[in-house]
Amino acid sequence: MNEISSDFFLIEAEKIGFDLYGITEAVIPPDDRKNIESWVDQKLFGVMNWYPDRQEIRLDFKNLGFTPKSILVLGVLYNPFNYKSYMEKFNFKFSKYAIGEDYHKVLRRMGKKLIQIFQDKHPQAKFRQGVDSLPLPEKILGRESGLGWIGKNTCLIHPQKGSFFFLSVILTDLEIHHTKEITPDRCGTCNECIDACPTGAIFEPYKINAGLCISHNTIENKEPIKSSNYHWLYGCDICQDVCPWNEKAIRKEMFTGKEEFSVSKIFEKSEEEILNLPEFEFNEWKKNTALNRISYEKFQDNVNNYRNE
Numbered sequence: 001m002n003e004i005s006s007d008f009f010l011i012e013a014e015k016i017g018f019d020l021y022g023i024t025e026a027v028i029p030p031d032d033r034k035n036i037e038s039w040v041d042q043k044l045f046g047v048m049n050w051y052p053d054r055q056e057i058r059l060d061f062k063n064l065g066f067t068p069k070s071i072l073v074l075g076v077l078y079n080p081f082n083y084k085s086y087m088e089k090f091n092f093k094f095s096k097y098a099i100g101e102d103y104h105k106v107l108r109r110m111g112k113k114l115i116q117i118f119q120d121k122h123p124q125a126k127f128r129q130g131v132d133s134l135p136l137p138e139k140i141l142g143r144e145s146g147l148g149w150i151g152k153n154t155c156l157i158h159p160q161k162g163s164f165f166f167l168s169v170i171l172t173d174l175e176i177h178h179t180k181e182i183t184p185d186r187c188g189t190c191n192e193c194i195d196a197c198p199t200g201a202i203f204e205p206y207k208i209n210a211g212l213c214i215s216h217n218t219i220e221n222k223e224p225i226k227s228s229n230y231h232w233l234y235g236c237d238i239c240q241d242v243c244p245w246n247e248k249a250i251r252k253e254m255f256t257g258k259e260e261f262s263v264s265k266i267f268e269k270s271e272e273e274i275l276n277l278p279e280f281e282f283n284e285w286k287k288n289t290a291l292n293r294i295s296y297e298k299f300q301d302n303v304n305n306y307r308n309e
């Protein structure tokens with residue numbers, strides 16, 4: 001198979017509008033394999049029973065229709081500059097990643113453009129994109145491609161851009177030369193995220209019990225939640241909001257440049273109007289947003305949980 005240089009890939013990724021981009025080989029390092037296996041063995045995946053399936057893809061890149069050699073890891077910032085001014089009028093909380101257009105769609109569109117450029121140059125090569133859609137450990141691949149370190153809050157953090165970014169991966173059987181530059185862990189003695197997490201989901205540095213996480217409880221768990229969601233209607237940003245690397249990124253105005261991730265017009269409504277949204281309006285809203293993971297019933301459960309707090 002062709003061996004090509006990484007420069008072309010990375011320049012094109014930047015032109016398309018990715019904020020972060022890197023390349024790594026299609027291999028999961030042994031320590032990470034062990035951590036993933038241990039996470040599964042300890043059943044830390046909450047109600048996400050789909051997680052342990054297809055470990056052969058996650059750990060060994062098998063059954064993909066081809067054997068990938070290189071992986072492009074791409075990131076897009078999603079925190080809009082006006083999130084705070086829009087959202088501070090509400091008592092409920094709504095995570096930044098879901099207030100705009102569905103990131104799966106946005107990153108897929110961008111990735112398609114990139115694949116097309118490479119496909120034209122390398123017609124024999126194979127490509128496959130994942131945005132959450134493939135069972136691949138995107139943060140680990142992001143760290144391996146030099147995009148940042150996995151913090152104690154278990155998010156991938158870039159030293160200048162913080163952690164409010166989405167990830168997508170493009171697998172290819174092209175062998176792309178790249179220089180490995182790993183960003184060292186910069187959490188140091190900080191424990192802000194662990195101290196701030198209200199549910200104890202980050203039960204040890206770098207380890208999350210997904211079943212305790214508010215993000216899991218407001219989105220993944222389809223049952224009504226009996227414990228508090230601490231005012232969160234959808235997702236949770238606490239362990240990222242308190243992170244000094246995000247505070248620094250925000251001071252440096254590392255906001256999203258994507259119109260797609262700007263605050264949805266729905267947030268121009270009053271708190272009560274949002275909490276009482278009729279089903280058809282909710283469905284209209286969720287159609288093009290990351291909110292489409294939940295039903296109207298689940299949204300109402302989250303509203304009830306909030307009202308009872």
Ligand code: B12
Pocket residue numbers: 031032033034035036038039042044048095096097131132133134135136137138139140150153154155156157163164165166167168206207208210213215216220234235236237239
């Ligand atoms: C499952 C999942 C969740 C679960 C579990 C979260 C988690 N931290 O893994 C839940 C539902 C809780 C969740 C929540 C959120 N998610 Co999510 N999620 C995923 C998903 C689909 C898989 C991640 C995964 O494999 N986790 C399993 C653990 C084992 O893998 P890992 O964290 O990489 O593990 C490393 C370390 O954390 C450590 N470790 C962790 N647990 C343990 C346990 C043991 C015993 C050991 C030894 C080690 C260990 O070891 C590993 C490295 O060696 C990815 C998409 C993807 N395909 O990768 C998105 C993804 C991680 N999520 C994302 C986002 C945006 C979120 C939220 C911010 C959304 C929100 N606002 O509510 C929150 C953040 C909560 C948090 N603190 O992580 C982004 C993160 C981007 C970034 N910059 O990091 C991703 C990459 C989606 C995307 N395509 O952009 N998510």
Ligand code: SF4
Pocket residue numbers: 153196197198199200201202208212213214215236237238239240
């Ligand atoms: S997202 Fe919220 S509940 Fe989940 S680990 Fe972070 S602070 Fe804890």
Ligand code: SF4
Pocket residue numbers: 151152153154186187188190191192193194239242243244245
């Ligand atoms: S809050 Fe502190 S410990 Fe947590 S991820 Fe950020 S730097 Fe690391």
